Amino acid sequence: MTTTASGPPVQAPARRRTRRRTTDRGFNRAFRWIAVGSGVLMLAVLAAVALFLLVQAWPALTASEDDLAASVPRYPADTSLLAYVGPLVFGTLLAAALALALATPVAMGIALFISHYAPPKLAQVLGYLVDLLAAVPSVIYGLWGIFVLGPAVLPVWEWLGQVLGWFPLFAGTVSPTSRVLATVSVVLAVMILPIITAVSREVFLQTPKLHEEAALALGATRWEVVRTAVLPFGRSGVISAAMLGLGRALGETMAVLMILSPGFLYSFKILTSAQHQTIAAYIAADFPEASGLAVNTLVATGLVLFVITLAVNMGARAIVARRKEFSGAN
Amino acid sequence: MAQRIDVKDLNIYYGDFLAVQDVTMTIDPQSVTAFIGPSGCGKSTFLRTLNRMHEVIPGAAVEGTVEMEGVDLYGPDVDPVAVRRNVGMVFQRPNPFPTMSIRDNVLAGVKLNNRRISRSDAEELVEGSLRGANLWNEVKDRLDKPGSGLSGGQQQRLCIARAIAVKPQVLLMDEPCSALDPISTLAIEDLIGELKQDYTIVIVTHNMQQAARVSDRTAFFNIAGTGKPGRLIEMDETSTIFSSPAQKSTEDYVSGRFG
Numbered sequence A: 001m002t003t004t005a006s007g008p009p010v011q012a013p014a015r016r017r018t019r020r021r022t023t024d025r026g027f028n029r030a031f032r033w034i035a036v037g038s039g040v041l042m043l044a045v046l047a048a049v050a051l052f053l054l055v056q057a058w059p060a061l062t063a064s065e066d067d068l069a070a071s072v073p074r075y076p077a078d079t080s081l082l083a084y085v086g087p088l089v090f091g092t093l094l095a096a097a098l099a100l101a102l103a104t105p106v107a108m109g110i111a112l113f114i115s116h117y118a119p120p121k122l123a124q125v126l127g128y129l130v131d132l133l134a135a136v137p138s139v140i141y142g143l144w145g146i147f148v149l150g151p152a153v154l155p156v157w158e159w160l161g162q163v164l165g166w167f168p169l170f171a172g173t174v175s176p177t178s179r180v181l182a183t184v185s186v187v188l189a190v191m192i193l194p195i196i197t198a199v200s201r202e203v204f205l206q207t208p209k210l211h212e213e214a215a216l217a218l219g220a221t222r223w224e225v226v227r228t229a230v231l232p233f234g235r236s237g238v239i240s241a242a243m244l245g246l247g248r249a250l251g252e253t254m255a256v257l258m259i260l261s262p263g264f265l266y267s268f269k270i271l272t273s274a275q276h277q278t279i280a281a282y283i284a285a286d287f288p289e290a291s292g293l294a295v296n297t298l299v300a301t302g303l304v305l306f307v308i309t310l311a312v313n314m315g316a317r318a319i320v321a322r323r324k325e326f327s328g329a330n
Numbered sequence B: 001m002a003q004r005i006d007v008k009d010l011n012i013y014y015g016d017f018l019a020v021q022d023v024t025m026t027i028d029p030q031s032v033t034a035f036i037g038p039s040g041c042g043k044s045t046f047l048r049t050l051n052r053m054h055e056v057i058p059g060a061a062v063e064g065t066v067e068m069e070g071v072d073l074y075g076p077d078v079d080p081v082a083v084r085r086n087v088g089m090v091f092q093r094p095n096p097f098p099t100m101s102i103r104d105n106v107l108a109g110v111k112l113n114n115r116r117i118s119r120s121d122a123e124e125l126v127e128g129s130l131r132g133a134n135l136w137n138e139v140k141d142r143l144d145k146p147g148s149g150l151s152g153g154q155q156q157r158l159c160i161a162r163a164i165a166v167k168p169q170v171l172l173m174d175e176p177c178s179a180l181d182p183i184s185t186l187a188i189e190d191l192i193g194e195l196k197q198d199y200t201i202v203i204v205t206h207n208m209q210q211a212a213r214v215s216d217r218t219a220f221f222n223i224a225g226t227g228k229p230g231r232l233i234e235m236d237e238t239s240t241i242f243s244s245p246a247q248k249s250t251e252d253y254v255s256g257r258f259g
C-alpha cells in the first residue's frame, strides 16, 4: 500500500465521522442542558411558590390568637390557627375523597369497556365523549350542579336520609336546597372522571398481548383476562390516574364555591347544609373583602392546601414504587 | 387423559386472507407431533386453531372441523373457554404473569376456573406441577418471588408448569425453545419426552434436530409463495420424514436444500 493511494479514502470518512460525532455530542449536550434546565426551573418555581406562601403566611402563623380573632372575620375566640384551619382541611379532604370514591370505579369501568369490550367504532366515540367532559369549564359545572344535578339528586338524598339515616354520612336533616357536600362530591366526581378515564384507558391498552394471550390460553373468560392480566398490569397506572384526579378535586374552587352552602364544622353529615367548606372555595370567597392579617390567614390556609397536594402526590409515588418488583417493568 | 385430534378440510382465514388451506390430519394421543416448515407457512396459525386461540384475533375465521375424540371443537354449542381449558398452550416467548409470584403463576389457571382449592391441595398442586416441569428444585425456596425474576429457560418451564397444572388433555407448544440456550432447550426436550406419557403433545419447531429428537410423527407445511396459502405437504413417522419422505419438497427442506 502506498501513502498516496490509501491516504485520502481513509481520511475523508474519518473526518466525516468525527464531524458527525461532534454534532451528536452537541445534541447530547443541548439535550442534557434542556433537561437539567427545565428540572431546575420546575424546582425553582415550586420553591418560589412555597416561599411566597411562607412569607405571606408568616404574620398569621406568628400572630396571637387575640389578634387573629380581632382582624379575621368568623374567627372564634381562643382558637389557634391550626384549630381554625382544621375544619377546612376536613371539608376539603372529605369532598375530594368522596369524589374519588365515586369517580374511580366508574372511570375504570368506562376505561375497561373502551379498551377491552366495546367494538372499535363505539370505543372511539366513547373515548371522545369522555375527553369532551374535560373541556367543560368549571363555572358551567357549578351552574349545572345548582340547576340540574341538585334538584335531580334531591330525591336520592332524601331516600338515603330516610333509609340509611343511621349511617354517619347520611345522618342529619336532608337539606331541601341540595346545596350540600354530597352534591358537590358528585359534581367533582364528574369533573375528575375524564382524566382518570383517559389515563386508565391508555394504561389498559398497553397490556402486553403476550399476557392477555397467556390468560386466554389457560381458559380465561373475558372478565378473567381483565382480572389476571389487564388490572394487575394497570394497577400503578390507575393509582397515578386517581391521584391526578384527587389533585384536581382538592384544588377545585369554582364549582364548590357556587354549589356549597358553607359551614365550618367537623361533620360527616354530607346531606345537611352549612356543615363544610373547602380551602380553595374559602379563599376565593373571602379574599375580595379581606385585608391585613385576614389576607395572611387566607394565605396560610393556602399553604396548608399546598402541603396536602404535595403529600398526596408523594404518597401516590410511594404506592406505585412499592410494588415495582411485581410491576412487569423488568 | 390424552386425546386424539382429527382435523378435516380446515381452511384458516385472517379477514379475507386465506392463510392455511385444506388441512386434514390426525394427531395421536400420548405422542409428540412436530410441525415443521418455512417461516410464514402457517404453523402457528394452524396450531392456534387447535385450542380456538385463532379466533381472538379480530377478523379471524375457520372453516372445516377439528374433532377431539369425536367432538367438533367448532360445533355450535362448544364454549371456546372450555376448549382452552382442555388444550393447554406454551408460547414462543415465555410469558409468566409478571405481577404474580411463582406459586400464583402455577395456580393461575386453576384459580381462573373459579374452583375453590384448599391450601394443602394448592401446595401439592404447585409442587407436582413444578416437579412435572423439572423446575421444583430450582425454585422451591422462592415460591413467593415474582415469576419474572427467573431466567428465560426457567420462565418457560414455569409456563409449562402453569399449563399442566390445569390438567389439560393436549399440550400445544409454539417454538417453546427458540428463546432458550442449549441447556435449557435440552431440559425442555427431556420434559416433553416425559410429558407424552400423559398428554397429547404438538410442537412447532424450526430446529430439525429437535423435531427428530422429540417427535413421533412430523408434519411438513409449505407455502407456494408470498400471499399464497400454506398447505400440509405430508405427515408421517418422524423417521420416515427425515429418511425417505414421499415428497420432493419435504426432502429438500429437511436436508437444508430449501429455497
Ligand SMILES: Nc1ncnc2c1ncn2[C@@H]1O[C@H](COP(=O)(O)OP(=O)(O)OP(=O)(O)O)[C@@H](O)[C@H]1O
Binding pocket: B014, B019, B037, B038, B039, B040, B041, B042, B043, B044, B045, B046, B057, B230
Ligand atoms: N394476526 C395476523 N393477521 C394477519 N395475518 C397474519 C396474522 N398472523 C399471521 N398472519 C399471516 O398468516 C401467515 C402464516 O403465519 P404464521 O405465523 O402462522 O406462520 P408460521 O409458520 O408460524 O411462521 P414462523 O415460522 O415464522 O413462526 C403469514 O402469511 C402471516 O403473515
Ligand SMILES: [Mg+2]
Binding pocket: B043, B044, B045, B174
Ligand atoms: Mg410461528
